[in-house]
Amino acid sequence: xxxLPPPATELSADEARRIALRAQGFLGAPDRRAGVxxxxxxxxxxxxxxxxxxxxxxxxxxYARLGAVGRKTVEDAYWKDTHAFEYWSHAACILPIEExxxxxFRRRAYRNRPHWNHHLPDGVYDQVVKQxxxxxxxxxxxxxxxxxxxxxxxxxxxxxxVERALMxxxxxxxxxxxxxxxxxxxxxxxxxxxxHDELHDAECLRRLVRLAGRSLGxxxxxxxxxxxxxxxxxxxxxxxxxxxxxxxxxxxxxxAWADPEALETPPRGRHRTTLLSPFDxxxxxxxxxxxxxxxTHRLEAYVPKxxxxxxxxxxxxxxxxxxxxxxxxxxxxxxxxxxxxxLDSPKAAGPVAQALVEAAGWVDCTDVRVxxxxxxxxxxxxxxxxxxxxx
Numbered sequence: 131x132x133x134l135p136p137p138a139t140e141l142s143a144d145e146a147r148r149i150a151l152r153a154q155g156f157l158g159a160p161d162r163r164a165g166v167x168x169x170x171x172x173x174x175x176x177x178x179x180x181x182x183x184x185x186x187x188x189x190x191x192x193y194a195r196l197g198a199v200g201r202k203t204v205e206d207a208y209w210k211d212t213h214a215f216e217y218w219s220h221a222a223c224i225l226p227i228e229e230x231x232x233x234x235f236r237r238r239a240y241r242n243r244p245h246w247n248h249h250l251p252d253g254v255y256d257q258v259v260k261q262x263x264x265x266x267x268x269x270x271x272x273x274x275x276x277x278x279x280x281x282x283x284x285x286x287x288x289x290x291x292v293e294r295a296l297m298x299x300x301x302x303x304x305x306x307x308x309x310x311x312x313x314x315x316x317x318x319x320x321x322x323x324x325x326h327d328e329l330h331d332a333e334c335l336r337r338l339v340r341l342a343g344r345s346l347g348x349x350x351x352x353x354x355x356x357x358x359x360x361x362x363x364x365x366x367x368x369x370x371x372x373x374x375x376x377x378x379x380x381x382x383x384x385x386a387w388a389d390p391e392a393l394e395t396p397p398r399g400r401h402r403t404t405l406l407s408p409f410d411x412x413x414x415x416x417x418x419x420x421x422x423x424x425x426t427h428r429l430e431a432y433v434p435k436x437x438x439x440x441x442x443x444x445x446x447x448x449x450x451x452x453x454x455x456x457x458x459x460x461x462x463x464x465x466x467x468x469x470x471x472x473l474d475s476p477k478a479a480g481p482v483a484q485a486l487v488e489a490a491g492w493v494d495c496t497d498v499r500v501x502x503x504x505x506x507x508x509x510x511x512x513x514x515x516x517x518x519x520x521x
Contacts, residue, residue, distance in 0.1 A: 139377045146379045148397040153347030155195040158399030166192040166207035175223040177409040190407035198492040209305035216303035234327035235334040237299035251287040258291040267314035336368040343374040348388040403449040425453040441470040449481030465497045466490040472504045483515035
């Protein structure tokens with residue numbers, strides 16, 4: 131491990147927050163010409179998730195940065211013209227196709243993995259690859275069925291084989307169709323110039339650390355490791371050669387690294403006011419979110435209803451570069467329902483109302499109804515703002 135030089139730059143907590151916001155696309159004018167594909171390249175990873183309330187998370191990510199982007203436009207931007215692929219990064223993520231070589235280390239690790247949770251019957255792997263070569267792209271259903279029984283975990287031999295091939299890199303998920311993965315051979319889906327595993331592990335890790343640092347703007351070693359779910363020792367081994375620079379951030383209490391380009395010019399510009407998916411890379415790591423924004427957030431979709439504090443899919447509200455509240459949304463016909471709203475202060479009523487009205491328009495709702503406000507004394511202010519904006 132290389133000994134790191136002492137930090138050459140000291141950042142205030144506010145400067146670090148603003149650098150992070152700009153790096154994530156929430157401060158300054160977005161590059162609308164680059165559109166959704168530009169957002170994907172900028173972030174480096176967009177997390178997928180099965181939950182859909184207003185929309186699925188991978189649709190909410192570009193919406194949060196660009197505003198009302200058509201949902202078909204989003205899907206086309208991800209999947210048309212072999213622009214992206216799905217793989218295991220922070221979780222299951224959509225990744226820019228140019229990052230394919232960087233994940234060679236993970237594909238190799240899967241190929242060398244000694245134990246698996248699912249049994250792979252003899253001959254099924256080769257049969258799946260043969261069928262994809264002849265008939266692909268195909269879903270697991272097309273290949274013969276995803277499950278043996280109705281239990282979610284009880285995969286069929288075909289599903290086990292095609293998912294194993296995905297991890298190995300012989301097969302690629304080229305799109306989601308009705309939320310089902312659509313598989314094809316990597317030799318057809320990945321451009322020839324990128325279809326290789328030539329980069330050694332250290333080079334893969336160095337590049338991913340550099341990209342994560344650029345997407346975060348500034349972060350601790352744990353922040354950077356979490357972005358693509360690298361191990362701490364993997365990051366430690368390459369961070370000195372990654373191009374990131376050591377910095378000290380007020381109040382963080384841990385060493386940090388920053389993208390040198392992010393330090394060259396002070397982050398300025400217009401702040402975005404929006405609802406955020408809990409799986410947005412600005413807030414997906416709880417410890418970082420608490421450190422930067424002083425905001426504690428937990429996804430409660432998998433918490434028993436009686437134990438939820440903020441709601442099933444509470445979405446943080448970003449305004450003025452701060453997280454100012456939460457909204458647990460739902461839809462009833464053409465009404466966006468705020469089942470539960472948390473406002474951190476009376477000043478948050480206006481921004482939260484603005485975020486609700488914009489989101490309602492995006493999902494083709496014409497009205498907004500608030501069911502519960504955690505601080506009842508703020509309900510009147512929020513309602514008045516909604517009436518004004520909807521008039």
